[in-house]
Amino acid sequence: MAESVNIRISPRSLLFFAVPTILVFVFQNIYSLVDSALASNLISTDALSAINIDAPVLVFTMAVGQMIAIGGSALIGKRLGEGRKQQARENFSLFMVLCIAISAAFCVAGLVFREPIIYALGARGSLYDLCEDYLIPLFLLMPVAMGGVVLSVMFILSGKPHLGLFATIAGGLINIVLDYVLMGILGMGVAGAAYASGIGYTFQTAVGLIYFMFNRRGDLYFVRPRWEGRAVVKAFANGSSEMVTSLAVTVKMIALNIILMDLAGSDGVAAGAIVVNIQMLLSAVYMGYSEGIAPLFSYNYGAGDVGNLQKIYRIALKTMGILSVITFAMLLILAVPLASLFAAGNADVLDLGVRGVYVFSVSMLFMGYNIFASAMFTALNDGKTSAILSLLRTTLFLLIPLSVLPWLFSTDGVWASLAMEETLAIVLTVHYLKKKKTVFHYA
Numbered sequence: 001m002a003e004s005v006n007i008r009i010s011p012r013s014l015l016f017f018a019v020p021t022i023l024v025f026v027f028q029n030i031y032s033l034v035d036s037a038l039a040s041n042l043i044s045t046d047a048l049s050a051i052n053i054d055a056p057v058l059v060f061t062m063a064v065g066q067m068i069a070i071g072g073s074a075l076i077g078k079r080l081g082e083g084r085k086q087q088a089r090e091n092f093s094l095f096m097v098l099c100i101a102i103s104a105a106f107c108v109a110g111l112v113f114r115e116p117i118i119y120a121l122g123a124r125g126s127l128y129d130l131c132e133d134y135l136i137p138l139f140l141l142m143p144v145a146m147g148g149v150v151l152s153v154m155f156i157l158s159g160k161p162h163l164g165l166f167a168t169i170a171g172g173l174i175n176i177v178l179d180y181v182l183m184g185i186l187g188m189g190v191a192g193a194a195y196a197s198g199i200g201y202t203f204q205t206a207v208g209l210i211y212f213m214f215n216r217r218g219d220l221y222f223v224r225p226r227w228e229g230r231a232v233v234k235a236f237a238n239g240s241s242e243m244v245t246s247l248a249v250t251v252k253m254i255a256l257n258i259i260l261m262d263l264a265g266s267d268g269v270a271a272g273a274i275v276v277n278i279q280m281l282l283s284a285v286y287m288g289y290s291e292g293i294a295p296l297f298s299y300n301y302g303a304g305d306v307g308n309l310q311k312i313y314r315i316a317l318k319t320m321g322i323l324s325v326i327t328f329a330m331l332l333i334l335a336v337p338l339a340s341l342f343a344a345g346n347a348d349v350l351d352l353g354v355r356g357v358y359v360f361s362v363s364m365l366f367m368g369y370n371i372f373a374s375a376m377f378t379a380l381n382d383g384k385t386s387a388i389l390s391l392l393r394t395t396l397f398l399l400i401p402l403s404v405l406p407w408l409f410s411t412d413g414v415w416a417s418l419a420m421e422e423t424l425a426i427v428l429t430v431h432y433l434k435k436k437k438t439v440f441h442y443a
Contacts, residue, residue, distance in 0.1 A: 009296075009311040011319060018292025020161035024152055024168045025288035029281045031172040031200065033341075035179060035193045036277055040344040042183045045270040047190050048342060050130035052273035053121050053257050054138060056250035058197075061106065061142050063243045063250070065149030068099050070291070071239020072150070073157045074298050074379050075231060076220070080157075081302025085219050092212075093225035095235065096150060103146040110139035122257040127266065134190040141198030144205045151208025157295055158220040160211070167207035175200030238383035248394030255399065259406050259414060267348045268411060274342045274353030275360060275415065278335075282327045286368040289316075289323065290375035297379035297442075306441045313376075313442040320368040327368075331361040352411060359415035363422035370422060373429045380440050385432055393425035 032055075040048035072095040079088040110117065114135055123131040148171075155164030175196050182192025212222045253276065260268035293316060300308040335357040343350035370393055377386035398421040405413030405420075437443040 009308050009315070011315050014293055014296070014312065014315050015289075015319065017161075017296065018289045020165040021156055021292030022285055022288030023165050024161075025284035025291070026281070027165075027168050027172050029277075029284045031175050031197070033277050033281055034176050035197060036273060037341045038179045038183060039190055039193050040270070040342050042180075043189060045342075045344055045346050045349050046127060046266055047130060048273050048344075049266045049269040050123070050127050050134055050190055051193065052253070052269055052276070053123050053127065053131050054118075054135045055273075055276075056121060056253045057110065057117070057135060057138050058145065059250045059253065060247065061103070061145050062149055063247050064102060064106070065099065065146035066153075067236060067239035067243035068095050068102075068146075069150040069153035069239070070294070070375075070378055071235040071237070071383065073153050073295065074238050074381055075235045076154075077157055077295050077298035077379075078302035078381060080219055081299040086223070089220060089223045090226045091228065091231050091235070092154065092220055093222050094227065094232070096147070096222070097225050098232070099146055099150050100143060103143040106146075107139050107142040110142070111136065114139070120254075122254055122261060122269075124261060130190055134194050137191055137194030137198055141194070141201055144198065144201040148201050148204040148208065151205060151212070153291070154212065154220065155208065156292065158212075158218050160218070161292070163207070163211060167204040170207075171200040171202075171204035174203055234381075238378055238381055238386075240383055240387050248391065248398075252394060252398055252402075255402055256414060259402065260411065263406060263411055263414070264352065267346065268352065270342070270346070270349045271352030271356055271411070272414070274339050274349070275356040275418070277342070278331070278338050278357055279360065279363075279418070282331065282364060283367055283371065285323055285327060286320065286371040287375075289319065289368075290372045294375050294379035297376055298381075301380050301440070309440070309442045316372060316376075317369075320372050324365050324368045328361060328364040331357060331364060335361075355412070356415040359412060360418040363419040366422040366426040370425045370429050373433055376442075377432075377436070380442075382436070382440070385436060389425070389429060389432060392428060393421065397421045397424040 036048055036051055039051055072091065076088045076091055079091070114132065118128060118131045118135060121131065152164045152168065155161055178196035178199055179193055182188045182196050183190075186192065188195070212220070215221055256272050256276070257269050260272045264271070293312060296312050297309065300312070335354050339350055339353040339357060343353060370389065374386045374389045377383070377389070398417060401417035401420040402414070405417050407413065409416065433443075
């Protein structure tokens with residue numbers, strides 16, 4: 001670990017360090033995008049709507065996994081920086097046991113209460129059966145999906161981000177191939193898409209488990225876990241900001257689906273799926289960069305290297321500005337071809353989706369900074385600030401516009417609410433970046 005993070009700080013070295021994580025986040029979203037696009041083209045746009053309605057369940061799973069992974073990695077990284085390697089290994093092993101136990105409980109609860117869950121997600125009429133077909137396998141894959149999230153972050157912490165990238169790419173390719181086989185050739189419908197995802201996640205998780213079980217040459221590997229309640233509380237509290245962000249995304253997705261169903265029916269939900277998928281794909285670049293350099297913040301903070309902290313911070317802000325401009329331009333250029341991948345010849349869905357992409361595109365100029373600030377404060381073990389930024393950004397700053405604008409401007413008001421979310425959040429982000437610099441000395 002020490003060798004992997006003790007690098008010469010420069011824009012190129014930080015980008016090189018973060019590239020594997022960026023690719024992991026991007027590929028994960030590409031696979032979700034392919035699931036949705038193939039379901040729409042091989043089955044119908046109603047299938048796309050059903051997957052979008054059920055998507056909050058998978059986001060919720062990832063949210064809890066991120067809480068364990070990000071909060072745990074910040075604590076483990078700090079302890080590695082302090083030279084407490086055995087304690088870091090014990091914490092890592094404990095967090096994995098908790099991950100398995102929590103995900104198994106969610107799996108059972110989801111299967112038992114799936115009917116009220118489906119209705120609460122916004123399914124109506126004929127979409128209910130499609131949602132149930134997709135949701136049952138989704139609940140079954142919860143343990144491997146959550147485990148894969150935790151292990152992918154631990155690959156970064158152990159200095160093996162490229163191995164995590166390999167597992168993600170290989171698992172995703174398996175997912176894509178099985179999508180076509182199960183939905184297209186075997187005719188399993190939307191259930192085939194869910195099973196394909198489950199098998200892909202299983203491969204990723206298996207690679208991580210095998211590596212950390214049998215590789216004993218690095219700083220991080222599985223040992224006999226030792227219960228440490230204070231570490232669990234600290235890690236979960238610190239990682240809660242990432243969980244809050246993802247949970248708020250589920251609230252956002254459910255609210256969007258319900259409002260769009262009322263305003264434009266199934267076509268509106270399908271258009272919402274287009275907008276959300278494209279937004280998540282591009283925001284994955286911000287997430288990947290922010291999470292990729294997070295261990296550098298944790299390690300140098302633990303080691304007390306203020307000089308490196310300040311270099312990392314300055315470079316990260318400049319890099320995020322460049323990435324923001326690039327993703328904004330990509331949205332304007334690629335809106336039509338990207339939306340066409342999902343519309344499956346449905347002109348109404350295509351028109352709604354493209355218009356939505358254009359309206360919310362301005363938010364890409366601010367989203368990167370909002371995501372980066374939250375990730376940085378988590379890495380600095382300031383989970384409270386990170387949680388405030390995440391919670392207000394993804395709930396209050398979205399739900400207030402969403403409760404007003406759609407009733408004034410119909411579907412355009414929905415897309416405008418997504419843009420308002422990031423625009424309002426950047427004001428709070430700037431406030432906390434200025435306020436906390438005297439605490440952590442990153443600027």
